[in-house]
Each structure stands twice: as C-alpha cells, then as structure tokens.
Amino acid sequence: xxxxERILAAVRGETPDRLPWVPRLEFWYRxxxxxxTLPAELRSLTLTEIADRLGMGCYSSVPDFTGCPDANDMVDxxxxxxxxxxxxxxxxxxxxxxxxxRRGQETVVEYNTPLGAIRTVTxxxxxxxxxxxxxxxxxxxxxxxxxxxxxxxxxxSHLKVEPRLGGYLARRREVGERGVVVGxxxxxxxPIQHIMKELMPLEEFFFALHDYPEKVQRLAEQMAPFYxxxxxxxxxxxxxxxxxxxxxxxxxxxxxxxxxxxxxxxRDYAEMLHRQGKYLMTHTDGENRRLLPLYLRATFDIADSVxxxxxxxxxxxxxxxALADRITIWGGIPSTLLCSSSTTEEEFRRTxxxxxxxxxxxxxxxxxxxxxxxxxxxxxxxxxxxxxxxKA
Numbered sequence: 001x002x003x004x005e006r007i008l009a010a011v012r013g014e015t016p017d018r019l020p021w022v023p024r025l026e027f028w029y030r031x032x033x034x035x036x037t038l039p040a041e042l043r044s045l046t047l048t049e050i051a052d053r054l055g056m057g058c059y060s061s062v063p064d065f066t067g068c069p070d071a072n073d074m075v076d077x078x079x080x081x082x083x084x085x086x087x088x089x090x091x092x093x094x095x096x097x098x099x100x101x102r103r104g105q106e107t108v109v110e111y112n113t114p115l116g117a118i119r120t121v122t123x124x125x126x127x128x129x130x131x132x133x134x135x136x137x138x139x140x141x142x143x144x145x146x147x148x149x150x151x152x153x154x155x156x157s158h159l160k161v162e163p164r165l166g167g168y169l170a171r172r173r174e175v176g177e178r179g180v181v182v183g184x185x186x187x188x189x190x191p192i193q194h195i196m197k198e199l200m201p202l203e204e205f206f207f208a209l210h211d212y213p214e215k216v217q218r219l220a221e222q223m224a225p226f227y228x229x230x231x232x233x234x235x236x237x238x239x240x241x242x243x244x245x246x247x248x249x250x251x252x253x254x255x256x257x258x259x260x261x262x263x264x265x266x267r268d269y270a271e272m273l274h275r276q277g278k279y280l281m282t283h284t285d286g287e288n289r290r291l292l293p294l295y296l297r298a299t300f301d302i303a304d305s306v307x308x309x310x311x312x313x314x315x316x317x318x319x320x321x322a323l324a325d326r327i328t329i330w331g332g333i334p335s336t337l338l339c340s341s342s343t344t345e346e347e348f349r350r351t352x353x354x355x356x357x358x359x360x361x362x363x364x365x366x367x368x369x370x371x372x373x374x375x376x377x378x379x380x381x382x383x384x385x386x387x388x389x390x391k392a
Contacts, residue, residue, distance in 0.1 A: 002177035003057035007366055008240065011279055011301055011328045015363045019356075021389040022057035022179055022330070023382070024305075024372040025050065026064050027132030031375030034129060039379050048174060055386045058178035059368070060171060061243060061304055061330070062187075062283065063087065065134040075100050075109050078120035078138045079155065080188065080198030085167030088183050088237040089230050094158040107136065113158075116151045118142050132375050143200040143208075149215045152199060153222035161229035165237060172238075182241045182281060183234040189245025189282065190265040191223035192216070197247060231269055235276060241302065244269055246283025250290040258294050266298040274299075281330070285371045287312045292322040306331035307370030316355070325363070331370040332359075333385070338369065338377035348381055352388060360392030 001009070006016035029047050032038040042050050051058045063084045068074055073083040075098075081091050097112040106123045122136035142152055172181045188194040195216065196205040209216050234242050245266060247253075253262060270280040281302035284295070288306070292314075295303065303323065308316040311334040319329060336342040337351060359365055367389065373382070 003179050004175075004177045007057065007180045010363055010366050011241070013325065013363050015361060019360055019362075019389055019392055020057055020366040021055075021368075021386065022059050022366055023333075023369040024059045024062070026059070026066075026134070026372070028373040028375055028377050029132070030066065030134075031130060031132035034132075048178065051178065054382060055390065056382075058175045060086075060175055060179055061182040061184075061241075061281065062246075063184050072100065074122075074136065075107060077136055078109065078122050078140075078142055078198070079152075080186075080194050081159070084184075086171045086181075086184070088163065088165055088168045088239065089233040090162050090164040091226075091230075092160045092162075093155065094160050096155055096158055106139070111142075111151070111155060113151055113154045115154045116147060118144070118148055118151050118155075130375070138198075141200055141204075142198075143195075143204065146212065146215065149212075149219050153219050156219075156223045156226050159226045161226065161233060163233050163237070168237065168239070180241050181239070182243045183237050183239025185230050185234045185242060185244040186227070187246050187283065189262045191220035191227055192261040193245065193253070194223060194227075195219060202252065227265075231272075235269075235273060235278065239278065241279045241281050242269075242273055243281045243283065243304065246304070247286060248282075248284055248288065248291055249286030251287060253286075253291070255290050255294060258291055263294055263298045266300050270299045270301070285331075287314070288319065289314050292319065295323065296326060300327065302328045302330055302366075304330045305368065305370045305372075307334055308332060310334065311336060311370070317358070320359075320365075323364075328364040328366060330366040331368045332365065333367065333369045335369050335372065335374045335377065338373060338381045340378055341376060349384065352385055356388045356392050360388075 001017045003020060006020040009016040010020055025047060045053060048058050063086050065084055067086065068084055083090065099110040101108040105125055106121055109120045111118050119140065120142050121140035123139050124136045175181050188197050248258065266282060273280050279301040281304050282300050283305055284303040285305035285307050306319060306329045308314055308319060316332050337348055
C-alpha cells in the first residue's frame with residue numbers, strides 16, 4: 001500500500017498493511033536549516049524528499065504558513081485570515097482601506113472603514129524563527145474597545161471568498177501517493193471560537209462574552225457568511241479529507257462552551273461532508289480528557305495531533321478507549337519523547353516499543369508527533385520509529 005492508501009484505509013476503519021507514519025516535520029526542518037544542524041545527508045533535500053529518505057508519509061494537514069510567495073499573504077494574520085497558496089480558496093477585502101507598515105520584525109496593519117478604524121500589530125522574533133515557527137505572534141489584537149465590534153463586523157461582512165485550487169492541486173501532485181493533502185478550511189471551528197482565538201486576548205474574550213453577550217453574538221452572526229462560504233468552497237473541492245477547527249482544551253474551550261458553540265458546527269459540517277463521501281478532521285492538540293465524550297457527539301472522523309501523557313493528562317490507551325474506534329487518532333507520540341533533554345534513550349525506546357506492541361496492527365490510527373517534531377528532536381529517534389513501523 002502507499003501512504004495515501006494506508007491513511008484512508010485507517011480512517012475507514014480498515015487495517016492497512018502497516019501503521020501509517022506521518023509526523024509534522026516542518027518546524028524541525030526550518031529550525032535545523034536555520035542554525036546549520038540539519039544532518040549532512042539531508043542538506044540538499046526538500047522536506048518532501050526528507051520524508052522519503054526517512055520512510056515516512058508526507059504530512060500535509062495543517063498548511064505550512066511560511067509557503068507564501070507574496071509579502072502581503074500574511075498581513076491579515078491578526079484577523080485570522082490567510083492567503084497561503086495551498087488553501088483551496090482566496091479571501092479578499094472589499095470596501096476596506098488597508099495600510100501596511102513594516103518596522104523590522106513587526107508588521108502594523110491599519111484597517112479603515114466607514115464605521116471607524118482598527119489597528120493590529122504582529123511580530124516574528126528571532127526566537128520564534130529559531131524554533132521553526134511559521135505564524136507571527138499577535139502583539140496588538142484587532143479588538144481593543146467596545147466600538148471595535150462594529151468595525152470588525154463591517155470588515156468580515158465585506159470579505160469575498162472565491163475558489164482557488166491551483167496551489168492545492170499543485171501540492172497534491174507534489175505529494176502524490178506519499179500522503180493525503182487535507183483541504184484546510186480554518187483553524188477555528190466557528191465564528192465564536194475565531195473571536196476568542198484571533199481577535200481578542202483570551203481573558204478579554206470571556207469578559208466580553210459576559211459583559212456584552214449581544215455584541216459578541218452580533219459579531220459572530222456577521223462572520224457567519226464568511227465561514228459558510230469557505231466551508232462550501234472546500235467541501236466542493238477534490239479534497240478527500242477536510243480540516244475545520246482546532247486548539248481545543250478542556251480548561252479553555254471547556255465542556256459547556258464546547259458543547260454550545262463548537263460541537264454544533266463540527267457536527268453539521270461532518271454531516272455535510274459525509275453526504276459527499278468525505279471525512280472531517282479537526283486539530284485536537286490540547287488537554288482533551290473532559291472533551292472526549294463531546295468529540296463522539298460531534299461525529300468528526302479524525303482527531304488530528306492527539307497529544308497524550310506526559311504532555312497532557314490523557315494516556316493514549318484511554319483516548320483510544322474513549323473514542324471507541326469511531327474517530328481516527330492522528331498523532332500519539334508526544335514531542336517530548338523525541339528530545340534527549342526531556343526523555344532518556346531507555347525511556348524513549350521502552351515507550352515506543354510498548355506503543356507498537358499494542359497498536360502496531362490496528363485501524364483508526366495514523367502515527368504522528370503531537371503537535372509537531374520540535375527543533376530539538378533527535379534524528380536517530382525518528383529513524384528508530386521508522387524502523388519499528390517497518391517491522392510491525
């Protein structure tokens with residue numbers, strides 16, 4: 001079987017010829033390339049070629065946000081709007097005057113509308129680049145006072161979404177049978193989560209949800225057509241697997257919040273995709289213990305970047321049992337396991353050996369590293385896992 005066939009078989013609940021092994025290498029690759037510590041045998045290779053050399057599948061779920069040929073592709077990052085070429089759609093601002101000012105590592109964006117103006121600031125520091133980061137940090141959020149609700153609502157009411165499949169199809173040709181190129185909708189599942197994650201600092205969001213619930217709800221309603229458009233465009237693309245939402249944590253997107261705001265749009269989109277023979281992935285990289293029962297009700301197909309103990313309180317066996325072979329786990333290896341600074345070689349090998357003894361021949365499991373292979377991960381440990389995959 002090819003890696004693409006293995007992944008899709010696992011999602012369907014079939015047992016592939018071996019465990020699909022598809023870690024997210026891009027952060028490790030960028031960091032090692034930047035500091036000159038990439039293994040000599042890999043220095044002339046692309047990331048796709050490195051995956052081939054290591055004998056793993058080619059990861060293409062969450063986009064590589066550094067793959068932007070135009071300097072303005074990431075300027076709307078503080079609004080949670082991206083122009084990464086691999087996305088199956090393009091978003092443009094209409095009737096909004098945007099001014100971009102670059103100051104060293106900072107990017108300042110001023111948005112002027114008939115209802116007023118807002119200003120955002122993002123930064124990409126040397127420390128972030130050293131770690132292989134791909135998305136700038138928000139220094140100044142779009143929302144700063146109550147009057148900004150109307151301005152942000154105006155901006156989202158004047159977004160145009162159009163299909164743009166060239167970059168997505170090019171990535172599919174590049175990956176071929178090495179993996180599944182996921183159709184990326186959004187890293188947030190719904191407008192309310194978008195407001196929480198992108199437009200406000202977290203504590204201000206919960207204050208606003210308490211103090212101005214009608215204004216938060218009104219903004220979410222103004223954002224809803226944007227979400228509907230991008231969901232429809234990606235659903236109509238040729239993607240077999242579609243990603244919507246992520247970064248859940250049972251202390252932040254706590255169970256009542258998740259049940260009220262996030263579960264319904266995930267469930268509705270999953271039902272829509274299932275009617276078309278497609279699968280829904282969502283990015284479950286946080287503390288999931290109290291959310292697992294709600295994941296089953298959301299009826300999505302793939303829990304991406306599942307991060308078990310010791311990075312969270314959930315052990316892999318507990319997650320597998322809770323999801324009851326109804327949701328495919330993509331992940332399972334905590335990133336700290338690959339780092340000699342946090343895990344001894346003996347502990348690493350024992351944990352990996354136990355994992356393969358238990359799950360080496362099961363369905364609904366795509367082996368990956370949660371959330372990604374970090375800059376300090378050991379190359380020899382990646383190779384050890386590959387050897388175990390081949391022998392399982």
